[in-house]
Amino acid sequence: VTSPRLRVGLVVAVTLVLCLVAPLLGAAQVPETSPLGARPRRVLVFGMQPLSFDDLDRGITPNLQRLIDEGSLGALSARTVTRTPADGEGYLSMGAGARLAGGGLVETVLPMGDDVGGITARQYVASLTGAEPAGEYVVMGGPALLRRIDDPQAASVPGALGDALVAAGLEGAAVGNGDQPATYTSAGYVSRPAALVVMTSDMGVPAGHLTPEEMLESSTDGPFGVRANADAVVGAAIEELDRAEVVVVDPGDLSRAARFSRSAVPDAADTMWERSLARSDEMLGRIVEAVDDDTLVLVVSVVPSGYPFRPTPLVAWGPGVPQGRITSPSTRQSGVSTLTDLAPTILDALGADVPVGLPGSAVRYEPGPADIDQLRTLDTDTMVREETYGPLSNRYIQVFTVLYLALALLVASRRRPRAWAPWIRGAVLALLAFPVSTFLIRLVEVLNTTATWAQAVAAAVLAVAIGVAAGRSTRSALSPLGWIAGLTVAVIVVDSWTGSRLHLSSWLGYSLHNAGRFYGIPNTTFAVLGACTLLLAGIMVHHSPRRTEAVWKVGCLFVLVVVSAGLPMLGADVGSLVTLVPVFGLTLLALSGRRVRLRSLLLAGLAMMALVTAVAALDLARPEDQRSHLGRFADQVMDDGPSAFLDTFTRKQEANARLAQSSQWSRMVPVALAFLAVPLLWQRRHRSLLPLGSPTRIAFWAVVAATVLGFASNDSGPIVIALFLAHLPPFVYLVLADADRGDPVLLPALPVADALRP
Numbered sequence: 001v002t003s004p005r006l007r008v009g010l011v012v013a014v015t016l017v018l019c020l021v022a023p024l025l026g027a028a029q030v031p032e033t034s035p036l037g038a039r040p041r042r043v044l045v046f047g048m049q050p051l052s053f054d055d056l057d058r059g060i061t062p063n064l065q066r067l068i069d070e071g072s073l074g075a076l077s078a079r080t081v082t083r084t085p086a087d088g089e090g091y092l093s094m095g096a097g098a099r100l101a102g103g104g105l106v107e108t109v110l111p112m113g114d115d116v117g118g119i120t121a122r123q124y125v126a127s128l129t130g131a132e133p134a135g136e137y138v139v140m141g142g143p144a145l146l147r148r149i150d151d152p153q154a155a156s157v158p159g160a161l162g163d164a165l166v167a168a169g170l171e172g173a174a175v176g177n178g179d180q181p182a183t184y185t186s187a188g189y190v191s192r193p194a195a196l197v198v199m200t201s202d203m204g205v206p207a208g209h210l211t212p213e214e215m216l217e218s219s220t221d222g223p224f225g226v227r228a229n230a231d232a233v234v235g236a237a238i239e240e241l242d243r244a245e246v247v248v249v250d251p252g253d254l255s256r257a258a259r260f261s262r263s264a265v266p267d268a269a270d271t272m273w274e275r276s277l278a279r280s281d282e283m284l285g286r287i288v289e290a291v292d293d294d295t296l297v298l299v300v301s302v303v304p305s306g307y308p309f310r311p312t313p314l315v316a317w318g319p320g321v322p323q324g325r326i327t328s329p330s331t332r333q334s335g336v337s338t339l340t341d342l343a344p345t346i347l348d349a350l351g352a353d354v355p356v357g358l359p360g361s362a363v364r365y366e367p368g369p370a371d372i373d374q375l376r377t378l379d380t381d382t383m384v385r386e387e388t389y390g391p392l393s394n395r396y397i398q399v400f401t402v403l404y405l406a407l408a409l410l411v412a413s414r415r416r417p418r419a420w421a422p423w424i425r426g427a428v429l430a431l432l433a434f435p436v437s438t439f440l441i442r443l444v445e446v447l448n449t450t451a452t453w454a455q456a457v458a459a460a461v462l463a464v465a466i467g468v469a470a471g472r473s474t475r476s477a478l479s480p481l482g483w484i485a486g487l488t489v490a491v492i493v494v495d496s497w498t499g500s501r502l503h504l505s506s507w508l509g510y511s512l513h514n515a516g517r518f519y520g521i522p523n524t525t526f527a528v529l530g531a532c533t534l535l536l537a538g539i540m541v542h543h544s545p546r547r548t549e550a551v552w553k554v555g556c557l558f559v560l561v562v563v564s565a566g567l568p569m570l571g572a573d574v575g576s577l578v579t580l581v582p583v584f585g586l587t588l589l590a591l592s593g594r595r596v597r598l599r600s601l602l603l604a605g606l607a608m609m610a611l612v613t614a615v616a617a618l619d620l621a622r623p624e625d626q627r628s629h630l631g632r633f634a635d636q637v638m639d640d641g642p643s644a645f646l647d648t649f650t651r652k653q654e655a656n657a658r659l660a661q662s663s664q665w666s667r668m669v670p671v672a673l674a675f676l677a678v679p680l681l682w683q684r685r686h687r688s689l690l691p692l693g694s695p696t697r698i699a700f701w702a703v704v705a706a707t708v709l710g711f712a713s714n715d716s717g718p719i720v721i722a723l724f725l726a727h728l729p730p731f732v733y734l735v736l737a738d739a740d741r742g743d744p745v746l747l748p749a750l751p752v753a754d755a756l757r758p
Contacts, residue, residue, distance in 0.1 A: 004546065004548065004549055007549055008548075008549055008552045011549075011552060011553055011556050012552070012556060014556075015556035015559055015560055018560060019559065019560065019563045022496075022497045022560075022563060022564060022567075022570060023563075023567055023569050023570060025497045025498065026496065026497055026498075026499070026567070026569040026570040027569045029332075029498060029499030030332050030499075030569075030626070031327050031332070031333075031334045031366055032366065033327050033329075033364035033365055033366050034322070034364060034365055034367065035348075035362070035364055035365075036296070036320040036321065036348070036349055036362075036365070037319075037320030037321070037322065038319035038320030039319075039320070039349070039350075039351060040294050040295055040296035040318055040319050040320070040349055040350070041245070041292070041294040041295070042241055042244070042245045042246065042247070042291075042292075042294070042295050042296070042350075043245065043246050043247075043295070043296045043297075043298065043346050043349055043350060044237070044241060044247050044249065044287065044288075044291060044295055044296070044297045044298070045197065045246070045247070045248045045249070045298045045300060045342075045346070046249050046250070046284050046287070046297065046298070046299045046300070047091070047176070047194055047248065047249065047250030047300055047301070047302065048064075048250075048254055048277075048280055048284075048299060048300070048301055049078075049087060049090065049250075049254060049255065049258075049300075049301035049302055049303040049305075049312065050254070050258055050301055050303040050304060050305040050312065051254070051301035051305060051312050051313055052305035052310055052312065052313075052379070053075075053310075053311075053313055053372075053375060053376050053379045054305075055277060055305075055313075056068075056313060056372070058274060058277070060274055060277060060278045060281065061277060061278070061281040062281065062285070063281050063282070063284050063285030063288065064281050064284060064299060064315065066285075067284075067288070067297065067299060067315050067317040068315055068370060068372075069323075070317060070323065071297075071315060071316050071317030071318070071321045071323065072315070072316045072317075072321055072322060072323065072324050072325055072326045072365050072366075072370060073313060073314070073315055073325060073326065073335075073370040073372060073375065074313075074314045074315075074316075074325055074326030074327065074335045074336065074337050074363070074375070075311040075312070075313070075314065075335055075336050075337075075375045075378050075379060075512070076300065076301065076311055076312045076313070076314040076337055076338065076339065077311055077331075077336065077337070077338045077339065077512040077513070077518075078090060078301065078302055078303060078304050078311070078312050078339050079099070079304065079309065079338075079339065079512070079513055080092075080093045080099045080100065080101070080102075080339065081093075081099050081100060081101040082101060082102070083309070083513075084304070084309075085102065085303060085304070086102055086107070086193075086303070087107065087178065087191065087193040087250075087255050087302065087303055088102040088106040088107035088191070088193040088196060089101060089102030089103075089106070090193070090302030090303045090339065091193040091194060091195075091196040091197050091248075091250075091302055092106060092145075092158060092193075092196045093302070093339055093340065094161075094196075094197050094300075094302055094339055094342050094343060095158065095159060095160065095161045095162060095196050095197040095198065095199060095343065096156045096157060096158050096159070096160050096161070096343070097156045097160050097161060097340055097342075097343035097344060097355065097358040097359075097360055098156035098160075098340055098358060098359055098360075099339070099340060100145075100156075100158060102145075103141060103144060103145060105140045105141030105144065106139065106141035106144075106145055106193075106196065107141070107178070107189075107190065107191045107192060107193045107196075108139070108140040108141055108189075108190045108191075108192070109137050109138070109139050109140070109174075109190075109192040109193075109195040109196075109199075109205060109210055110137060110138060110140055110190075111136065111137055111138075111210075111211065112133070112135070112136060112137065112138055112204075116140075121138050121140065122138055124140070125138050125139070125140065125142055125143060125203055128142075128143035129142060129143050129146060129202070129203065131202045132202070133200075133202045133203045133204030134200065134202060134204040134206075135199075135200070135204035135205045135206040135207065136205060136206065136207050136208065137174075137192075137195055137204070137205035137208060137210060138203055138204055138205065139195065139196065139199055139203040139204075139205065142158070142203030143203075145158055145203075146158070146203075156355065156357065156358055156359075157201055158196075158199070158201060158203075159199045159200045159201035159202070159203070160201070160343065160355050160358070161197060161198065161246075161343040161346065161347070162197075162198050162199050162200035162201070162205075162206070163200050163201050163355075164343075164347050164352055164353065164354070164355055165198070165245070165246060165347075165350075165352065166200060166206075167352070167353070168347075168350070168351075168352035168353065170244075170245040170246065170350060170352060171206055171207065171243070171244040171245055171246070172197070172198025172206055172207075172244060172245070172246040172247070172248070173198060173206060173207040173208045173240040173243075173244040173246070173247050173248070174192075174194040174195040174197065174198055174205060174207075174208035174209075174210060174247070174248045174249075174250075175194070175208055175209045175210070175215075175233060175236045175237045175240060175247065175248070175249045175250075176192070176194050176209075176210070176215060176228065176233060176248075176249055176250040176251050176252050177191075177192055177210055177211065177212050177215035177216055177228070177251075177252050178191035178192065178193065178250065178252030178255040178256060179191055179192070179212050179216065179226075179252070180224055180256060180259060181224055181225060181226055183224055183225075188224075191252070191255065192210045193250070193255075194208075194210075194248045194249065194250040195208060195210060195248075197246075197248045198246060198248055206244075207240065207243075207244060208236075208240065209232075209236035209239075209240070212226075214229075214232055214236070215228060215229060215232055215233060215236070215251075215252075216228060216229060216252075217229040217232075221275060222253065222256070222276075223253070223256040223257045223259070223260035223272055223276065224256060224259075224260060226256070227253055227256075227276070227279065228251035228252055228253050228279070228280075228283070230251075230279065230282065230283050230286075233249065233251050233283055234283055234286045234287055234290070237249045237287045238287065238290045238291075241291060241292075241295065245350055246346060246350070249283075249287065251279075251280055251283055253276040253279055253280055254273075254276050254277060254280055255303075256276070257269075257272050257273045257275075257276035257277075258273075258303075260272050261273060284299065288317075293319060294318075294319055295318055295319075296316070296317075296318035296319065296320075296321070296349050297315075297316070297317045297318050298314070298315070298316055298342070298345070298346075299313070299314070299315040299317075300312075300314055300342065301313065301314075302339060304513075309382065309383070309386050309511075309512070309513035310379055310382060310383050311336070311378065311379055311382055311512050313375075314326055314337060316363070316365075321365065322365050322367040323367070323368070323369065323370065324365050324366045324367045324368045324369070324370060325365070325366040325368070325370055325371065325375075326363050326364075326365060326366075327363065327364055327365070327366050328341045328360070328361055328363045328364070329361040329364065329626060329627075330359070330360055330361045330518070331518035331519065332499075332518060332519040333504065333518050333519065334366060334374075335366070335371070335374060335375050335378065336378070336512065336518065337363050338360060338518075339360075340358065340359050340360030341360035341361055341362065341363050342360070343358065343360065344358055344360050344361055344362045345362045345363045347362075348362035349362075378505075378512075381504075381505045382505055382511060382512045382513065384455065384505070385505040385506070385507075385511050385513075386511060386513055388455050388456065388507065389507060389511070391456070392438075392455075392456055392459075392507050393507070393664060393665070394664065395456070396431075396434060397664060397665070397667055397668055399431060400431060400668055400671065400672075400726065401667065401668070401671045403427055403428070403431060404671050404672065404674075404675040404729050405671060405674065405675070407424070407675060407729075407733060408674055408675040408678045411675075411678050411679055411683075411736065412678050412682070412683075421737065425471065425480075425734075425737065426464075426467055426468065426471060428729075428730045428733055428734070429466075429467030429468075429470055429471055429480050429481075429484065429730070430460075430463045430464045430466075430467035431463070431730070432467070432481065432484050432727070432730045433462075433463040433464075433466035433467050433470070433484050433487075433488075434459065434460070434463040435488065435507075435508055435528050435723075436466070436484070436487055436488040436491050436492075436528075437459045437460075437462040437463040437466060438459045438506055438507040438508060439491050439492070439495065439502040439503070439506055439508070439509070440462060440491065440502070441455065441458045441459050441462060442501070442502040442505075442506050443502070444458070459507070466484060466487065467480075467484070469483075470483040470484050470487075475543065476542075476543065476738070477734045477735060477737060477738030478539050478542065478543075478696070478731070478734055478735065478738075479539075479543070480734070481535065481539065481730060481731060481734055482535075482536055482539035482540070482543070484532075485532035485533075485535050485536040485539070485727075486532075486536050488528060488529070488532040489529060489532050489533050489536060489557075489561065492521065492525055492528070492529045492564075493529075493560065493561060493564040496520065496521055496564045496565065496570045496571045497564065497570065499519075500519055500520060500521070503521075503522070503525065504518070508522075508524040508525055508528065508723075509522065509524075509525065510522050519572065520570065520571045520572035520573055520628070521564075521565050521571035521572070521573045521576060522573070522716075523573075523575060523714045523715075523716035523719060523720055524716070524719055524720075524723060526565065526571075526573050526575055526576050526579075526710070526714070526720070527710060527719070527720045527721075527722075527723035527724045528723050528727075529561065529565060529576075530576070530579065530580055530583075530703075530706050530710065530724065531703050531706070531723070531724045531726075531727035531728075532727065533557065533558070533561050533580075533584075534583070534584075534587060534699050534702045534703050534706060535699050535703065535727060535731055536557070537554040537557060537558070537587060537588075537591065537695075537699060537702075538591075538695040538696050538698055538699025538700075538702070539695070539696075539699070540553060540554055540557075540695075541554060541591050541695040542694070542695040542696055550591075551588065551591050551592050554587075554588060554591060555588050558580075558584040558587075558588060561580065561584075562576070562577065562580055562581060562584065562611075565577075565580065566580075566581075566611075566615055567615065567618075568615065568618065568619040568622070568627065568628035572628040574612065574713075575710065575713045575714040577608065577611055577612050577615060578608060578612065578709070578713040579706055579709045579710045579713050579714075580706065581604070581607060581608040581611050581612075582601075582604035582605055582607065582608045582709070583604075583702055583705050583706045583709060585603075585604045585607055586600060586601070586604050586702070586705075587698060587699070587702040590698045590702075591695060591698055593693075663718040663719060665718050665719045665721075665722040665723075666718045666722070668722040668725065668726060669718070669721055669722055669725060672722075672725040672726060672728060672729050673725070675729045675732070675733075676728060676729060676732055679732065679736050680732070685736075689732065689735050689736060690735070696731075696735060699731075700728065700731065700732075703724060703725075703727065703728055703731075704728075706724060707720070707721055707724040707725060710724060
């Protein structure tokens with residue numbers, strides 16, 4: 001009915017259509033937003049942490065609820081460097097516009113003239129930093145902070161927001177005090193973290209009201225016997241708003257109540273929390289009533305609420321803020337923004353220049369009623385994912401370890417218990433199908449917010465079902481693996497076209513807690529996608545009676561995967577381009593029957609660099625608020641020159657070295673290598689199991705090459721290696737089991753002499 005030329009032409013045509021339609025679909029998934037509709041004259045930042053979405057349901061925050069009803073609401077990813085940050089680290093990262101680590105004394109902010117061991121606080125800090133701090137207050141932990149983050153590759157420095165305000169001729173101020181007085185069980189400590197938002201890089205704080213003498217009052221109703229003096233806090237905030245453009249207010253009661261809850265019994269802790277929350281809301285209402293109409297109000301919580309991590313409410317109210325949801329270009333997720341977006345948001349609102357290189361973006365707004373139920377679902381979903389990730393990863397690694405160490409011993413002993421063979425095969429296929437099953441269960445909404453054990457059980461049951469269904473394919477030993485790999489590739493690719501809905505809060509996707517990536521294809525998924533695509537390509541050519549057509553189909557598959565993983569409006573993963581483009585090109589060359597030479601390696605490298613450059617140029621051509629991290633990196637390269645490449649590569653390898661020592665995924669690598677070594681090296685069966693020139697041999701070594709290159713091009717190297725290598729043991733086991741039955745299913749590849757021979 002059809003000729004080879006027609007069949008190949010149809011496959012190519014369909015691939016071209018999909019490559020054109022997919023970016024349009026991906027771009028359509030980005031929420032339609034608008035910038036702030038007016039230019040405020042000042043910005044009020046009111047800190048309430050650790051605030052959760054549950055607190056909005058208590059019915060004791062009417063003033064905050066009014067701001068939500070009249071303004072915009074969003075979910076803030078408040079992750080910093082530390083998994084469970086303190087107030088100081090949260091405010092420090094907010095002021096830097098990048099995630100930074102806090103540390104001792106970072107919350108200790110003293111008046112410049114306070115006596116410190118016979119000298120003033122200003123003189124003490126100046127003697128350690130070599131720079132005279134300016135302003136009314138000084139951050140005593142500044143010198144240690146500067147030593148700890150003395151890194152020329154850092155995205156930002158402490159005080160970046162304060163420096164940008166000074167450069168624009170604007171002033172910042174801080175109000176509030178979170179000090180904890182000495183008690184019978186604690187020596188107490190100084191805590192004035194709000195000042196870290198407006199401090200400058202010389203560790204000076206321009207102005208404010210921070211001392212306990214003016215901000216606190218004794219009270220038996222307050223945690224540790226003190227509470228914020230509401231009249232003083234409100235009066236100081238109004239005073240500063242009359243002369244400063246950015247005022248950060250944090251009464252400190254909620255922070256003290258959170259610390260109080262660590263020692264108190266649950267009922268007492270909850271009572272103290274509600275009392276402090278109600279007083280904070282009252283102060284917020286009084287300040288908002290007194291501000292002018294040209295004041296933008298941001299209510300933030302810079303500390304995650306509890307552990308496991310949960311996003312915090314972010315509220316915007318004032319001129320130009322529509323009723324709706326707060327969304328950041330950094331996340332591309334409706335209603336989601338990050339802590340690093342707050343500094344660009346403040347500067348952009350005031351018309352000041354945003355420092356180049358900051359990872360965040362000014363937030364934008366989705367007009368329409370704020371869907372608080374959707375944000376609550378997102379909150380619960382994130383919490384469940386954080387509860388799930390550790391146990392699920394551990395169980396997966398444990399099952400993988402037990403299964404393949406047992407199989408290594410079985411293969412080494414040359415025993416073939418035929419009664420167990422179907423069960424072993426089923427276990428191998430189910431474990432292989434587990435990653436894709438964790439994405440597919442995201443389609444069942446009720447499982448996204450349910451208990452940890454329910455998600456794990458559902459994923460395991462689905463993996464077994466997929467393994468059983470794939471196992472019914474008996475065309476060859478590798479047919480079941482081909483079906484599972486094909487399903488995995490299809491799910492990941494289609495999900496990248498539809499906004500990566502299955503990735504958000506999934507096991508191998510991304511979490512709001514990680515705060516590194518919120519869209520596209522992350523490193524974990526890239527490894528699974530790359531391994532499955534390469535194995536599927538080898539199986540397709542191995543099975544096909546028409547090798548020429550199979551090679552063309554594989555080429556189209558490779559193009560579709562690269563487009564889906566690499567384009568900025570889809571996967572937006574630079575590591576995919578760097579790794580998969582040369583590996584795919586060389587694999588295709590080998591599958592076509594040609595030898596891979598040094599010239600081929602050079603051409604593959606040049607093709608990769610050309611494609612990365614083209615994709616970067618495409619990203620740079622888009623509006624700035626729509627660019628991915630590739631476009632921002634390309635902009636940095638244009639400013640800093642080629643050194644940016646070396647700096648980025650060095651930083652990635654340093655991160656890989658740290659992860660290799662601490663990541664639980666590193667335990668999988670020796671297990672996978674041990675299993676592969678038994679039949680291929682110790683028993684010396686590599687030539688019989690993977691014959692020279694065979695598609696299976698080509699696919700095997702392509703996965704190995706992608707593993708090495710993927711490690712070098714990503715900053716999650718141990719995870720990338722583990723998930724790439726996790727696909728080779730089942731591949732080799734199925735080949736081995738089939739060979740031991742005496743079925744000659746693996747034949748060398750036939751050279752392709754004529755690309756379209758009729």
